[in-house]
Amino acid sequence: MRDELIRGDTNGWSAPGSMRLRAKWLAVGAVVLSSVHCGPIESAAPDIAIELRWEPSPPVVGNVDVSMRLTDAKGTPLAGAEVRIEGNMNHAGMKPIFADLAEVEPGRYSGTVPFTMGGDWFLLVTATTPEGNTVDGKIDVLGVRSR
Amino acid sequence: MIASAQRRRSVTTTSLGQPLRDTSFDVLRIPLLGRFLRWRWSRTVLQIPVLLVGLIMIGHAFWGPQLAPKNLAVLLTWVHFRGLVVLVILLAGNLFCMACPFMLPRELARRLFKPKWEWPAALRNKWLAISLFVSVLFAYELFDLWSNSWWTGALIVSYFAAALVVDTLFRRASFCKYVCPIGQFNFLGSTLSPVEVAVREPETCDRCQTRDCIVGVRAPADFKASDGTAIEQRGCELSLFQPRKVGNLDCTFCLDCVYACPHDNIGLFARLPAEELGMGGNRSGLGRVEKRFDFTVLIVVFTFGALLNAFAMISPVYTAEQWLASVTGLDVEWPILAALFATVLILEPAILLGAAAVFTRWMTETRQSVPAIINLFARSLVPIGFGVWLAHYGFHFFTGCLTVIPVAQNAALQSFGWPLLGVPRWQLGGIPESIVFPMEVGFICLGLAGSWMVAWTIARDLSPMRTWAGFTAWGTLHLLLFVSAVWIMIQPMEMRGTLLGG
Numbered sequence: 001m002r003d004e005l006i007r008g009d010t011n012g013w014s015a016p017g018s019m020r021l022r023a024k025w026l027a028v029g030a031v032v033l034s035s036v037h038c039g040p041i042e043s044a045a046p047d048i049a050i051e052l053r054w055e056p057s058p059p060v061v062g063n064v065d066v067s068m069r070l071t072d073a074k075g076t077p078l079a080g081a082e083v084r085i086e087g088n089m090n091h092a093g094m095k096p097i098f099a100d101l102a103e104v105e106p107g108r109y110s111g112t113v114p115f116t117m118g119g120d121w122f123l124l125v126t127a128t129t130p131e132g133n134t135v136d137g138k139i140d141v142l143g144v145r146s147r
Numbered sequence: 148m149i150a151s152a153q154r155r156r157s158v159t160t161t162s163l164g165q166p167l168r169d170t171s172f173d174v175l176r177i178p179l180l181g182r183f184l185r186w187r188w189s190r191t192v193l194q195i196p197v198l199l200v201g202l203i204m205i206g207h208a209f210w211g212p213q214l215a216p217k218n219l220a221v222l223l224t225w226v227h228f229r230g231l232v233v234l235v236i237l238l239a240g241n242l243f244c245m246a247c248p249f250m251l252p253r254e255l256a257r258r259l260f261k262p263k264w265e266w267p268a269a270l271r272n273k274w275l276a277i278s279l280f281v282s283v284l285f286a287y288e289l290f291d292l293w294s295n296s297w298w299t300g301a302l303i304v305s306y307f308a309a310a311l312v313v314d315t316l317f318r319r320a321s322f323c324k325y326v327c328p329i330g331q332f333n334f335l336g337s338t339l340s341p342v343e344v345a346v347r348e349p350e351t352c353d354r355c356q357t358r359d360c361i362v363g364v365r366a367p368a369d370f371k372a373s374d375g376t377a378i379e380q381r382g383c384e385l386s387l388f389q390p391r392k393v394g395n396l397d398c399t400f401c402l403d404c405v406y407a408c409p410h411d412n413i414g415l416f417a418r419l420p421a422e423e424l425g426m427g428g429n430r431s432g433l434g435r436v437e438k439r440f441d442f443t444v445l446i447v448v449f450t451f452g453a454l455l456n457a458f459a460m461i462s463p464v465y466t467a468e469q470w471l472a473s474v475t476g477l478d479v480e481w482p483i484l485a486a487l488f489a490t491v492l493i494l495e496p497a498i499l500l501g502a503a504a505v506f507t508r509w510m511t512e513t514r515q516s517v518p519a520i521i522n523l524f525a526r527s528l529v530p531i532g533f534g535v536w537l538a539h540y541g542f543h544f545f546t547g548c549l550t551v552i553p554v555a556q557n558a559a560l561q562s563f564g565w566p567l568l569g570v571p572r573w574q575l576g577g578i579p580e581s582i583v584f585p586m587e588v589g590f591i592c593l594g595l596a597g598s599w600m601v602a603w604t605i606a607r608d609l610s611p612m613r614t615w616a617g618f619t620a621w622g623t624l625h626l627l628l629f630v631s632a633v634w635i636m637i638q639p640m641e642m643r644g645t646l647l648g649g
Contacts, residue, residue, distance in 0.1 A: 061639070086573075088216040090294035092554075093226035093547025095576030096216065118462065118641035120294070122214070138214075146462055146639030 049075075050125065050137055060145045061118050067110045068101060070127055070135075077107020081127040087113055087141075090120040118146035172417035174342055175405065184415070187380070187406045190245060191254075198248035201303060207558055208300020218296040220303065222547075222554050225293045230544020232329075233336060233537045240415070241337040244323070244330060244399035249310035253322070256315045266321040273331060273441040277448055280328035281492065284452050288459055289484055320384035323399055330399070335449050336533050337395040339420045339597065344398055344405070344413065345389070351412045352390035358382075360389045360404040360413060380407045383432075389413055391431035394423030421597045424526045425604030436526070440518070443525040447496045450532030454631055455491040457539040461638035499627070500525070503620040510616035513609060523609065524621050527602035531625050534594020535632045538587035542636075545583045549575040584636070591632045598625040 051069040066085070070078035083101040088094065097116060101109035115121065121141040128134050175181040183189050200223070208220030215221040232243050283302075290298050306329075313322040323330045346352050363382040383389070383404050385397050392398070405413045427437050436442050458464055464487075471483045504520040507513070515523070553571040560566050599622055606617030 088214065090215055090291070091225075092215045092218065092222040092293065093543050093550050093577075094216060095547075095550060096573050098573075118639055143641075146641055 050139065052139065058143060058145060059113070059115055059141065061115050061147050063112045063114050065110065066099070066101070066113050067104075067108065068125070069108045071107060078127065078129065079103070079106035080130040081109070083109045083111075083125065083127045085111070085113060086124040086126075087115070087121050088124070089117060090122065115144050118144050120144070171414075173347070174415035174417075176414070184402060185405060190401055191251070193242075193246035194248055194251050197246045198251050201248045201307075205300050205303055208296050208303065211296065211558060212561070213296045215294040215296060216550070217554055217557055218299075219551075219554055219558055220299045221293065221296050222551060224299050224303065226543045226547050227551060229540040230548070232333065233533070233540045234544070236333060236336040236340055237420075237533075237537060238341070240340040240342045241333045241395060241398065241400045244333050245401060247323075247399070249307055249322075249327075250314075252307060252311050253314040256311055260315050262314065262316055262318045264317050266317045266319070266325055270325055272325070272439075273445045276326055276328055276331045277441065277445050279326065280331060280445070280448055280452070281488070283328055284448075284456060285484065285488060287456075289481055319386070320399070324385045324397060331445055332449065334396050334398070335446065335529055336536070337398070337400075338424050338529055339533055340395055341417055341420050342415050343395055343418045343423075344400060344402070345392070345416050345418075347412045347414050349390060351410050355410065355412075357409065358388070359407040359409055361386070363403075364407050364409070382407045386432035388431040391429070393426060393428070393430040396423075396430065396436065397432055421530050421601055424529055424597075424601040425608075427523075427605075427608065437523050438519075440522060443522045446525045446528050446532070447500070448492055450528040450535075450628070451492050451496050453532045453535035453539065454628065454635065455488065457535060457632070457635045458491070460539075460640050461635060462641040463638065465641070499624055503624045506620040507606075507609075507617055510619065511606075511610040511613045513617075515609070520609075524602060524605055527598050527605060527621055527625070528628075530597025530601060531591070531594040531628050531632075534591045534597070535628075537590035537594070538632065538636055541590060542580075542583055542587055544577075545586065546577040546580055548577045550577065587636050588633060591629060591636070594632075595625055595629040598628075 049069075049071045051071075053067040055065040055067075068083065070081065070083070072078060080103065083103075085099045085101065087097040087099070094117065097114050099111045099113045101111035104110050113123075121144055123139045123141060125137040125139060126134060127137075173181070175185055204220040204223055207218055211218050211220070235242050286292060286302075292298055292302065309326065310322045313326055314320070359380075359382060361382045363378045364380040366379045381403055384401070385399065387398060387404075389404050389408070400415075402415075405415075427435065429435055433439075468483055468487070471486060472478065475483070475486075477483055500521045501517065503524070504517040507520050507524070508515065508517060513520070552575050553573045556566065556568040556571040559568040560571065599618075602621040602625065603614065603618050606621070607614045610617045
């Protein structure tokens with residue numbers, strides 16, 4: 001199992017209540033799960049960290065377990081958030097897949113992502129904190145293998 | 148050899164002894180539809196909505212979400228347009244050239260600037276279009292156009308610009324006939340269409356003195372049309388003289404000839420798909436196709452390009468590319484991709500077609516040269532090539548046809564701030580792959596059958612006493628292409644950025 005680190009920024013943290021400031025693709029960068037792209041990749045936005053683990057790794061077509069750890073700039077786990085993943089293929093014309101992640105410990109969330117086809121995917125991660133703040137992130141998942 | 152479809156139609160009789168033309172089905176005689184199509188502005192009416200969709204696509208390409216699956220330009224271009232083109236060509240005809248949106252700005256421009264030049268004689272062939280065809284296929288893989296909204300938008304804008312510039316500078320339909328790669332694709336594909344623009348009664352054409360179908364309808368001397376010319380209705384801009392026109396090659400289904408004919412003697416007739424591929428002889432506006440090497444190369448690119456385009460979507464291609472990269476030491480994409488293209492589009496066809504021609508020459512003992520035999524039989528590749536395009540594009544279309552609904556809903560939501568078309572229903576996809584796969588195989592089987600029939604017809608004309616000898620090599624080649632295509636289709640798809648991980 002491999003860990004990948006994606007860093008984002010805190011500009012996307014919105015004030016509580018109706019002021020919903022969205023972080024636009026703050027976690028841009030590739031989580032690369034193939035051997036070619038292993039290791040941490042840092043984006044220009046440094047204040048939010050998303051740490052991903054896949055099982056199996058690299059992911060293959062079918063149900064793949066994902067574990068995600070969210071921390072802020074100080075490394076404090078982002079606890080109590082509702083985390084949702086939308087997966088899309090880079091190619092148009094494919095139905096997206098969705099997965100809700102459950103918190104298994106403070107700041108760590110897990111669930112199952114049902115990859116329907118081999119190839120390049122990207123995940124849109126949305127985390128909503130108990131205060132109502134929302135963070136969006138895009139993570140590339142290149143080279144999901146066919147079985 | 149049959150001189151022309153029309154001539155043949157005029158002399159062929161049914162088992163009851165009636166002329167075949169009397170029983171031929173003419174789309175222009177269908178109530179309402181036929182009346183609409185015979186209306187001079189029907190093409191414009193068809194082009195306007197396609198143009199509007201094109202403008203929406205351009206807008207969304209540059210200002211919409213830059214995520215391919217959520218962008219209308221990418222989705223409609225690479226999934227819906229391509230899929231519908233091949234399906235409509237198969238089931239109806241070259242209706243996408245008929246409704247081509249690139250022609251509307253050109254028509255408007257020609258009201259302001261009359262083209263003065265003739266298309267250069269040296270370019271009156273398919274070489275430029277072939278180059279552009281290959282370039283589009285190459286750019287598609289190199290720049291991952293299927294996942295790039297901006298470049299897809301740029302491609303559409305470039306297309307509009309090229310059509311506008313070429314047809315504003317040069318007379319007639321120079322862009323369609325000599326430049327447009329989509330047009331060449333449609334021309335070849337429409338040889339398999341079930342309808343054809345053709346004359347109703349050849350005898351009427353024999354008596355015709357004005358030839359309006361080719362030169363256009365001229366207004367009386369004291370009258371000028373609204374655009375300032377003396378032409379009320381133009382004739383065929385692709386130089387297809389109806390009495391000598393054979394098949395759908397180079398025909399955009401614009402129906403200008405229908406509007407121009409003063410005798411109402413041109414129709415849209417049902418016919419046997421692919422039959423024209425077995426016909427030799429002189430064709431109006433084209434000459435003898437079986438003697439034109441540019442047509443042979445166009446057909447080769449069409450057929451082997453179909454396999455290459457599909458091959459690029461499965462995992463073995465990445466193995467091949469990685470191997471090439473390791474052998475050559477290259478870590479940049481384009482030379483490896485170029486090598487792959489050269490192998491599939493030049494080397495492989497040269498070997499296969501050359502071997503088939505040599506074998507045919509030896510078996511039939513014909514005096515024709517090997518290149519002449521290749522030119523002769525190249526037409527037989529079109530059905531299997533089209534079958535592969537159908538299987539490939541049909542796969543994307545059928546499995547993703549409904550995705551346009553949530554993407555359009557999302558576009559409206561983002562554009563207007565409220566769900567004008569409803570909340571995006573992302574769960575909509577298309578037909579399951581398990582159902583689409585048999586359809587894919589069926590399309591390729593149809594292609595194989597078509598190629599065999601065409602090759603048999605050509606072999607019979609080449610060597611009536613040794614038809615089997617003439618057919619065997621080409622039938623084997625078609626079978627080889629068929630097996631290759633089916634092998635590609637049964638591989639699990641891996642939609643990746645081509646080469647070295649993209």
